Amino acid sequence: MRLTTIVQERPHRGTLYGWRWWWVKPQREAFYGPLPVTYHLSSIHLDELVTPRKPLRATCMSENLYLNPTSMSSAHTDQPKRCPVMFCPCGIYAFKSLADARTYWEGARDHVSIDFMLEVAKPRALAGRVALWGHVIEHERGYRAEYAYPAQFFCREPDMEWAGKVGETYGVPVTVFPPELEGLIP
Amino acid sequence: MNIGEPIREYDVIPDDLPEAVRPVEEPAPVEAPAEVPA
Numbered sequence: 001m002r003l004t005t006i007v008q009e010r011p012h013r014g015t016l017y018g019w020r021w022w023w024v025k026p027q028r029e030a031f032y033g034p035l036p037v038t039y040h041l042s043s044i045h046l047d048e049l050v051t052p053r054k055p056l057r058a059t060c061m062s063e064n065l066y067l068n069p070t071s072m073s074s075a076h077t078d079q080p081k082r083c084p085v086m087f088c089p090c091g092i093y094a095f096k097s098l099a100d101a102r103t104y105w106e107g108a109r110d111h112v113s114i115d116f117m118l119e120v121a122k123p124r125a126l127a128g129r130v131a132l133w134g135h136v137i138e139h140e141r142g143y144r145a146e147y148a149y150p151a152q153f154f155c156r157e158p159d160m161e162w163a164g165k166v167g168e169t170y171g172v173p174v175t176v177f178p179p180e181l182e183g184l185i186p
Numbered sequence: 187m188n189i190g191e192p193i194r195e196y197d198v199i200p201d202d203l204p205e206a207v208r209p210v211e212e213p214a215p216v217e218a219p220a221e222v223p224a
């Protein structure tokens with residue numbers, strides 16, 4: 001880690017935007033009878049649903065991880081309630097470019113858990129721009145943020161029907177990938 | 187998620203949050219007109 005390059009800067013005025021992919025999970029509202037289905041977003045990496053119309057707020061889960069717990073817990077000693085902090089992997093992640101977000105998603109989709117495959121017969125995923133605010137750690141290719149919420153979803157034209165339902169649930173506009181981004185669709 | 191090395195940190199003051207999570211501005215209370223003595 002190049003400690004010498006890290007700078008604490010003055011507040012940044014204006015919402016930051018990054019790129020993410022999400023899994024889309026159908027949520028059945030009743031077990032029997034006609035089943036109205038809504039779609040919810042889930043983190044690619046963690047099995048956590050994104051609550052519609054409520055900003056995501058980062059919380060540090062380092063106490064629950066087995067990855068080098070000593071260094072992680074010490075990262076929060078000066079700021080125990082702050083998340084993210086510099087030397088802990090906590091925070092809501094987003095990439096600066098759609099290309100990097102796509103590369104990450106392609107790697108993650110090949111490691112989908114069996115539980116997820118059983119739950120979702122046809123896995124769907126959405127790409128989107130995500131608004132980031134609050135305390136932010138900027139990295140070379142992305143950000144870790146305290147708050148986040150999707151700002152715009154992108155999908156292929158044939159996916160617009162179900163993607164539109166996701167947009168309605170979350171109050172986020174959905175558009176077809178513009179031609180300049182088509183090369184970045186997996 | 188490999189986003190590279192940390193570069194800097196700062197607080198972001200948002201100016202245009204997504205509409206779904208934008209705080210609702212309450213309308214300013216309307217003051218009653220001052221009573222004019224007859």
